[in-house]
Amino acid sequence: MYKREKCVCILFTLGIICTIFASCSQDSRPYTYQDEIIHSSNNPSNTDEIDKNQQIRIVTYHVGEDTWAGTYNEVLNDYIKENPHLNIIDESVPAPGDIIRTKIKTDFASGNEPDICFFFTSADAKPLVESGKLFAYDEELKKDKEWGDNFLPAALDAVRYKDGKIYAIPTIGFYEGLFCNKDLFDRYEIDIPRTYDQLKKSIEIFSNNDIIPIADSISDSYYLIETFILSTAGPTLQNEFFDSSWAKGLDYIKELYHMNAFPKDALTIKEPEANRLFVEKKAAMLIAGSWVLGQIRDQQNTVVIPLPLVPDAKAHPNDIIGGFDSGWYITKSLNDEKNNEPLKMVKYFTSPEIVAKFINKAGVPAMKSMSPIMTTPLQKSGYEMFSKANTITKPIDNKISPSAFSHIRTNMAYIVENKKTAQEVLDEAKALNR
Secondary structure (H helix, E strand, C coil): CCCCCCCCCCCHHHHHHHHHHHHCCCCCCCCCHHHCCCEECCCHHHHHHCCHHHEEEEECCCCCCCCCHHHHHHHHHHHHHHCCCCEEEECCCCCHHHHHHHHHHHHHHCCCCCCEEEEECHHHHHHHHHCCCECCCHHHHHHCHHHHCCECHHHHHHHCCCCCCCCCECCEEEEEEEEEEHHHHHHCCCCCCCCHHHHHHHHHHHHHCCCEEECCCCCCCHHHHHHHHHHHHHHHHHCCCCCHHHHHHHHHHHHHHCCCCCCCCCCCCCHHHHHHHHHCCCEEEEEEEHHHHHHCCCCCCEEEECCCCCCCCCCCCCEEEEECCEEEEEEHHHHHHCCCHHHHHHHHHCCHHHHHHHHCCCCEECECCCCCCCCCHHHHHHHHHHHCCCEEECCHHHCCCHHHHHHHHHCHHHHHCCCCCHHHHHHHHHHHCC
């Protein structure tokens, strides 16, 4: 599964500096909120001379270390070249740390909504939909059949809001699983874990040989929470919010923590640093989503499998977290004012030719008759896991309120350190679930 409001004139210098850093694909430093940039297709000094109806503000999380950042920049620059009459302002910010959530929700609450945003669906969409500011695509999908017929019905249904309307157009599907550096397993003659006992055995061996068993952060424990709760709850009880089976899942994370399964600084490191530990072969395993594929250099010696089931699991061995949980939103009033220019841009980004560029980097397509180019064992294992899944279940952060999920995530440190019980944290989160 991965989560940006500016004055161009004031931040022109900062924008130039940050643009330089963003364009350096080899820059490995962590991305921070202060790195937010404005990528304008026109000279900011001429902003006053530009017709506001020809200015398009776009916000995505394809920036920094995001797998699709390079592809997004390439596609965006191509669109800018093809549409010189537009002044396109890119205000993309990272997803980790809930930065994208903070920006989008702040923008909509303050009346500063962008023309276009690529953002999460389900629970995260609630304040956007309730603002009444979003463009609903239903009529356009029927009207423009050449465009609308490209999409898988299941993908559109996955992002359909509870009022029955489609406010976000999906492009990239995802899955979550256990990524394994197979060469490290081979070095220590360990089987890729298919059972919980095998997982614990591999943790013990790697820990005794100064290899971090599982790279994940407890601070940014999104995928640990989602996969372990699915294991203990199964797809049915996962939908029974804050069920006692959820607490069991969190307790298994605590058990592994006390087995030294995670980095020594797991309580403080963030998701990008955790991912790098795995990519640099300092860790044997990583529980994450398909978006990390673009960061993994050695795809010949890496595979991804479903998380091995814990004892007394309610899930099937091939139940996984996945689906379509992000899409392209448009602000209706701005689209009307700007003669459908935002809609035209979204159609460009959601055309088969452009979606193929993103999918060939990572993910699964939301479009018919489109298969990603798979040339490595990692790509093949991920696609096989997704296509052979018994069930594909949305993550719980798509289902409960963002504040409730954030409370669980930010309190995982208290759970693993025995300062709070898992049930106490879940009870507190339940009170926040509105």
